Amino acid sequence: MARPGRVAVAVPAALLLAACSADPAQPSRQPSDQPAVARSTTPEPSASPSVEPEPQPTPVAPDDLDVSTATGTVRHLAGVVGPREATGPAFARAADWVARAFERQGYDVSRQRVDVPAGESWGVPVSAGRSANVVATPLGFDPTEPHLVVGAHLDTVPQAPGAEDNASGVGVVLAVSAAVSGRRTRLPVVFVAFGAEEPRGPSDDDHHYGSRRYVALLAPAERAAVRGMVSLDRVGVGATVPVGSASDGDPVQRSLLAAARRAGVPAVPDPGQRSSDHWSFVRNGLPGARLGSTPYAGYHSAGDVPAVVERAQLERVGRLLLEWLAPR
Template sequence: MTRGRTTRRWLGASGAVVLLAMGGCSSDPSPPEETTAPSSSDEATTEPSRSTAATPVPPDREALEPLDAADPDPATAVRAVRRLAGRIGPREATSPAYERAAGWVAGELTRLGYDVARQRVDVPAGESWGVSVPAGRSANVVATPPGFEPAEPHLVVGAHLDTVPQAPGAEDNASGVGVLLAVAEAASVRSTRLPAVFVAFGAEEPRGPTDDDHHYGSRHYVDQLGPRERAAVRGMVSLDRVGVGDRVPVGSAGNTDPVQRALLAAARRAGAATVADGGQRSSDHWSFVRAGLPGARLGSTAYAGYHSAGDVPAVVSGAQLERVGRIVAAWLAPR
């Protein structure tokens, strides 16, 4: 029997959203207006997120029911796609638009009760998909559950927040950030098998032709981990281009690996169709794998609007976002 989704009264009221390719859900033709997060001149590597919202009282973790594959609400993911790609639009990693996107994501995670920090990332000038981009600073938005101990075993769920300069980035990668937020929302009131860290990475998109001209945010995140913190990462999944198609690609940096196999098993439990994808190194999981940490990717179905002005919310399928959310929740769930 499928469990109903939990009403999170302590989050405050929120409107429903128009769903893409998903029936049976309510819609809101007038989403709230975008709010702009202030730019920061703070030189610290990591800074706390600032929010004017009241800090929610975290639930008693030991009293929570276990997370279930049915718990993530796809409407949360769709709302994020509409906000990031439909309202904010192109968000190159060092741009004011990226800062607004990071502020919005940080605010959403803060309202869910997570401890949120922005980890500043220096990135060089370069060329991103044919467009010159300046040197500057980007940021990772890192959300940890209350009482999190980074040297204790945990899992990481990541999705890059930036786009190439010419693309609104609905599929690449508002879709991944949307699923991250939907799963984080569900996990905030459920128990998981290990604590989960949720990271919206900055500066994933290329700024040059080589492997080292890519994935700046996730490489910085890994580089900042000490030996005990690295040993504590028991698995990382990168959500990257997860809203197109009717099967979910499950990517491994090699032919196969334990995280990929665990995600495939989670998909079977969740009833989500998948396709195994070997040799997959073009997302933020690769920053973990190349450093000797376990990681895999969900997503990468080809689509016409890739890295173009055509990457708009209409290309994203709500049904596919729901499949991916089910897989990630089943991977995180106690079993």
């Protein structure tokens, strides 16, 4: 029989030997019907913080119009600057004023040189010289992407202060460009104050020099990107807005008439209309239409003063145009 003292020592020694011979890097053996599960010592990644989407600009709407911008423009151009023959110093002052207005609204502004021949403007001889288009584009604008063009001529015949013809059109352009700035439209919009629209002779080729120059400068991809042009010309007289087109069924004319119905603005089609800057686009295969053309007593005369222009009509035209530009 073994002595009790030796047995008591042998058992702990055996256990110690087994513990020392085990590989600490190996997991303990699992039962054959349960696969081993590896334990990762890498901490679980924390959930990434949620990224808030950038807020989209508010869609533009007719109620965004501030008609006082239009009436103030009429008072300044016709009441302070006065007659703005396309190649004269008064036109240059008016172009500077409009360019600064566009810049304050947040647009990139550029000018296009327009060479104008000598001729006769509504009975007054005028010399050859240089005019300009003032072009306002949204920041980051790509002219090869689909866009719209909205414009109005800035010049007058030599004897007229040009309140209705065409400070009214320029005024609504500036009011609409102010409303559009920082808001979402159905397509990007280029705003233009055209030089040298008024005639210097009897034919189409003695007319619309600024807008013809604008179209001529478009590269093929830029021309293809123009989805519609609207000219605002004599838009401050009357209670109904004429919507003119060079031919019946013009797509821009149809869409403007539809916008007028949505905005609750009375409007009538004015077919066969070629006597404004939209014609420079249409004659080159681009869609275009005109707003305005109601007859009035002071046309092309010294009587074309700010009192001729009606605030309510400027508002109708501005609301119609903003409805046309609004996303749908």
